[in-house]
Amino acid sequence: xxxxxxxxxxxxxxxxxxxxxxxxxxxxxxxxxxxxxxxxxxxxxxxxxxxxxxxxxxxxxxxxxxxxxxxxxxxxxxxxxxxxxxxxxxxxxxxxxxxxxxxxxxxxxxxxxxxxxxxxxxxxxxxxxxxxxxxxxxxxxxxxxxxxxxxxxxxxxxxxxxxxxxxxxxxxxxxxxxxxxxxxxxxxxxxxxxxxxxxxxxxxxxxxxxxxxxxxxxxxxxxxxxxxxxxxxxxxxxxxxxxxxxxxxxxxxxxxxxxxxxxxxxxxxxxxxxxxxxxxxxxxxxxxxxxxxxxxxxxxxxxxxxxxxxxxxxxxxxxxxxxxxxxxxxxxxxxxxxxxxxxxxxxxxxxxxxxxxxxxxxxxxxxxxxxxxxxxxxxxxxxxxx
Numbered sequence: 001x002x003x004x005x006x007x008x009x010x011x012x013x014x015x016x017x018x019x020x021x022x023x024x025x026x027x028x029x030x031x032x033x034x035x036x037x038x039x040x041x042x043x044x045x046x047x048x049x050x051x052x053x054x055x056x057x058x059x060x061x062x063x064x065x066x067x068x069x070x071x072x073x074x075x076x077x078x079x080x081x082x083x084x085x086x087x088x089x090x091x092x093x094x095x096x097x098x099x100x101x102x103x104x105x106x107x108x109x110x111x112x113x114x115x116x117x118x119x120x121x122x123x124x125x126x127x128x129x130x131x132x133x134x135x136x137x138x139x140x141x142x143x144x145x146x147x148x149x150x151x152x153x154x155x156x157x158x159x160x161x162x163x164x165x166x167x168x169x170x171x172x173x174x175x176x177x178x179x180x181x182x183x184x185x186x187x188x189x190x191x192x193x194x195x196x197x198x199x200x201x202x203x204x205x206x207x208x209x210x211x212x213x214x215x216x217x218x219x220x221x222x223x224x225x226x227x228x229x230x231x232x233x234x235x236x237x238x239x240x241x242x243x244x245x246x247x248x249x250x251x252x253x254x255x256x257x258x259x260x261x262x263x264x265x266x267x268x269x270x271x272x273x274x275x276x277x278x279x280x281x282x283x284x285x286x287x288x289x290x291x292x293x294x295x296x297x298x299x300x301x302x303x304x305x306x307x308x309x310x311x312x313x314x315x316x317x318x319x320x321x322x323x324x325x326x327x328x329x330x331x332x333x334x335x336x337x338x339x340x341x342x343x344x345x346x347x348x349x350x351x352x353x354x355x356x357x358x359x360x361x362x363x364x365x366x367x368x369x370x371x372x373x374x375x376x377x378x379x380x381x382x383x384x385x386x
Contacts, residue, residue, distance in 0.1 A: 033087075036063050038097040041074035046143060046201070047120030051080045051112045052130045056087040058249065059130040060094065071139050080116035082107050108219030108262065114212040117204075125207055129198040131249040132159075141243035142201040145189065145355075153236025154202040154228065156195025157244035163192030165293040166225060168284040170274035175294045184345075184361050187242040188354040190295040193284070195240060197224030198248050206236060216276070219262055222269040229277050242354070291380055295359075297335040303383040305329075309340040310349045310360060323349075330357055334383070343367040 048066070052059050059079070066077070078099045081088050083106045092100050101116055117125055124146065126139070138157065146155045156163070158181060161174030172194075176186045210230045213223040228238040274281065285293040292298060305326060313323035329336050337359040340346075345362045353360050366373060378384075 033060065033094055035093075036060075036067055036095050036098070038063075038067060038077055038095065039075075040097040041076065044074045044076040044122040046073060046075040046124045046126055046139065047078060047117075047122035047204070048075055048126045048128055048139075049078045049080060049113065049116045049120065050128050050130050051082065051109055051116065052084060052088055053082040053112075054084045054086045054088060055130060056084070056091065059088065059091070062128070062130050062132060062134070063095065063098070065133045065135075069134065069136055069138070073140065073143055075139070076121060078116055078119055080112050082109075082112045110213045110215065110218050110220055110223050114215075117207060117212055120204060123204055124201050125204050126199070126201045127197055129248060132198055133247045134199075135245045135247070138199075138244045138246060139201075141241050145239060145241050146201060146203070149237070151235070151237055152239050153206045153231040153234070154195065154200055155239045155241050155244075156192075156201070157199035157246050158186065158240070158242050159196050159198055159246050159248045160250055161196065162186035162242065163190065163240040163294065164194040164196065164225065165290060166193040166229075166281070166284055167287040167293065168281050169287060170270060170277075170281055171287055172225065172270075173287075173290065173293075175290065181245075183365065184363060185294075185359065188359045189242065189357045190240050190359075191237055192228075192240045192296060193238070193293065194225040194228035195238060196248075197227075199244070199246050200224065200227075202227075202231075203236075206231060206234065210234065214276075216272055217265075217269045219265060220269075221262075221266040222273045226273055226276065229280060233280075291377055295335060300333060300335045301382040302335045302337065302380050303329055303385065304337050304339070304378070304381045306339045306341060306384075306386045309342045309344060310338070310346045310353065310362075312346070312349055313352075323353075326353065326358060327356055335359075337361065337381070339366070339370070 050059065050062065063077070076099060078101065079091060081091070081100060081102045083103055089102070099119065101119060103112065103115070107115060113127055124143065126142070142155045142157065146152050160177055162176040162181070165173040165175055167173070176183070179186070214226050214230070217223040217226060231238055283298065285298060307322055311319040311322035311326070313320045326336060326338060338353060339361045343362050343364070343366060350360050350362065
């Protein structure tokens with residue numbers, strides 16, 4: 001059995017409720033483990049690598065969530081077992097057509113991923129935490145985005161945040177953490193400083209070129225942030241895809257205490273990261289500027305467009321004209337924010353703009369607080385069009 005959860009997981013209380021429900025399902029269905037049959041493809045496009053150490057029930061339910069979704073692209077699943085001592089040791093008995101790699105010694109997260117990636121046959125490698133659950137469109141939306149532009153090197157999902165921000169002092173921020181994930185500022189495709197390694201899709205050719213995760217960040221933490229900086233150094237973009245939605249049960253693998261276990265390396269590796277990227281960090285925004293940092297618009301001019309409503313590009317000439325101009329501004333390098341004066345989210349028009357990297361603001365919250373929003377943020381826009 002798999003549980004189908006709602007997507008509003010940026011809310012802290014809601015997220016805790018989901019975890020409780022999930023744990024109840026693990027207990028209730030603990031002894032009812034059926035064999036899972038994955039589809040078998042000759043040549044996979046995507047290699048899904050799931051690094052695991054124990055937590056068999058989470059891995060099993062993750063696999064259910066993947067297999068319950070109709071994914072119309074060829075993929076393979078690789079489970080990289082890092083010396084587990086629970087049922088993970090015999091996970092082959094519960095799966096079919098899933099590659100299982102059992103390490104002969106403890107590698108920990110970073111080296112386990114690097115080792116497992118050598119067995120990947122796909123054009124793309126997708127690293128996926130086992131303490132998560134995927135939702136409809138999770139993989140298809142990542143693949144369609146990365147294949148839309150050869151300069152996109154890595155794309156990532158909406159997790160407990162809508163992309164990560166790295167400030168010029170090396171501190172990091174999870175944009176949107178504990179907020180409502182349905183808010184419009186979290187739902188447009190955008191370039192980001194980094195994406196959580198819990199769900200990232202990367203071109204295998206680039207992964208091999210840079211040598212995988214940098215081993216100076218052994219055993220874990222900051223390897224995903226460093227990977228994003230490595231990609232940009234090699235001329236590639238790191239992009240956030242809001243249509244790829246996961247529920248991530250944070251802290252299941254390594255806990256939350258920063259002074260013990262593997263979790264303590266979060267602080268240790270932060271200073272390694274600062275030392276490695278000290279030059280690049282000079283060009284990041286200050287910790288007080290989340291508005292610019294959230295979509296890496298440091299060197300871009302921003303334009304704010306306000307019209308009666310989101311342009312209905314297939315309904316009238318005016319809507320078509322407005323739609324084309326909005327996308328033209330994006331093509332020439334402007335960072336575009338659009339507000340419809342009716343504050344409605346008309347579809348498919350809103351999603352079409354969002355998937356092209358346009359921030360569209362809508363809903364009761366922005367309607368009620370528009371004047372406050374303008375006073376706070378208008379200084380960031382070079383151009384306005386009403």
